[in-house]
Amino acid sequence: MKRKPRLLLISPTATFFGRSADHQKFKRECREFQFFDYTWTGFAAGLLIVGALTPPSYDVRYIDENIEPVDFDEPADLVALTGMTAQADRMYEIAAEFRSRGVPVVAGGLHANLLPHEVMRHVDSVCVGEAEAVWPELLHDFEQRQLKPMYRQTSRTDMRQAPMPRYELAQRRYYPSIWVETSRGCPHSCRFCAATIRYRDKLGYKSVDEVIREVELVRDRWENPYILFSDDNFVVDRNRTRELLRRLKPLGIKWSGQSDVSFYKDPDILELMHESGCMTMLIGFESVSSDTLNGIDERNWKYRALSTYEEATKVIQDHGIGVYGAFTLGLDTDTKDSFEATSRFIKANYIAGIQVSCVTPFPGTPLRDDMAAEGRILEDRPWSDYTVFDAVFQPKNMTPKELEEGTLRIYRDFYNREFSLKKTRHFKAIYRNLVKKETERKGAVAASGRSMV
């Protein structure tokens, strides 16, 4: 019997956190930091979408090199790679190994979208755009042995028609969190954001029915999954968000998402988030300096939002939702004092978790154009240093080393026993309050024999 063509979907090794010895030592030794790693590790969702777009006439295998090694001698007819910029060097090594064995290799994902012509030199075909728009044509050409060097998306993907990712491909492996996508794109165009470049003017949504079907499937496939909604901004369309949260409530999941700070003004959404099992929201504060935020995004939205950061954090966390604050340091208005100012803000507001990164001039971003024009890109730094925790450019008011050390100092200030104890007391008081309220509400319902509206 004729064997099915074999497609390998490979996610190359990535370094979580900075590559410096100090970063890695901190990651290894700090007990309080382990939660972060645990919560934010997941599979390469794009490859599972490619899997879903591949007909059943193919034998498809998903390999996550962060979990298992790649066997280059494994039978394969086609290899598809994905990766962020920090994975690019490894992506090229994997491509070279398979191509030397005569196996065609194609690549997509964030880095391929940012630098398609560079990626094209290392693979047989590069995919630019969303998988739904290019993969069927690529597969057709592969079957005709006529792969083109580049497949570029020409029309927007209708997310309502997007297939459900083939979650079963990743099911055998242990992932602490499962990514589910409900939308793509973000209304804010921050100067350093590579994701926004990718989905420029393409804010697309899956239908709520489809999202619920996916969550139910994930819940059935993984026991007690912790779901991470991968949307760049989970709360853009408030009416849709409300409907989605209402529908998530009875599913009994725990989840986290990412957004800007604006939803703190919406009590309905806050309550629905808590009731539907939201544990944390990653919020892109970026900076606590008005100078730095001024001009950081096209509409100056974050600059105007700065005055709300403290109130917003308090309101969100008082609803039992931990705020994971994302901060970016090293922009031209940042000085050595910025680290201390950021740390003060984080601690004064008892932020639940942090992601403090060195601003990174990703290819294709306006930030990189400016820095390249000024000769400030450190050309000797490989793509694998583009972790967002390693400094890959010459900052204006400090050395690259000082930038790396400054961001790591904020982590040390935050993830230690003394501050964790303070934070624990803070959150315990919040939860005690919430649990008491819930108990009272349940008591009142039981006493009245009907549901209180």
Place this chain on the structure above:
Amino acid sequence: MSEQQLDQAAEPVFRTIQKVISEVARIAPEDILLDNAVTGIQNVDSIILMEIVVRTELELDIEIDEGELFDLHYVRDFVSLCQRLTDRTT
């Protein structure tokens, strides 16, 4: 439960904790073992842990000093801590 058995007196405390973790983290009670690492229980991150602590306090009518939470490595440690506090209040 676990290879190593608990003191008989701690058995009800463990059952209560099992019930709380099960409800909060949405894990089957039989999957919560004494030898589970506190960070390794599926779905239990630091925020969820707070809810577990607060609900356990209410269920057992005890107050846990936050500082003691940092010395917990296994569910067994949490059970022992709660048992000690329960003994103190009765």
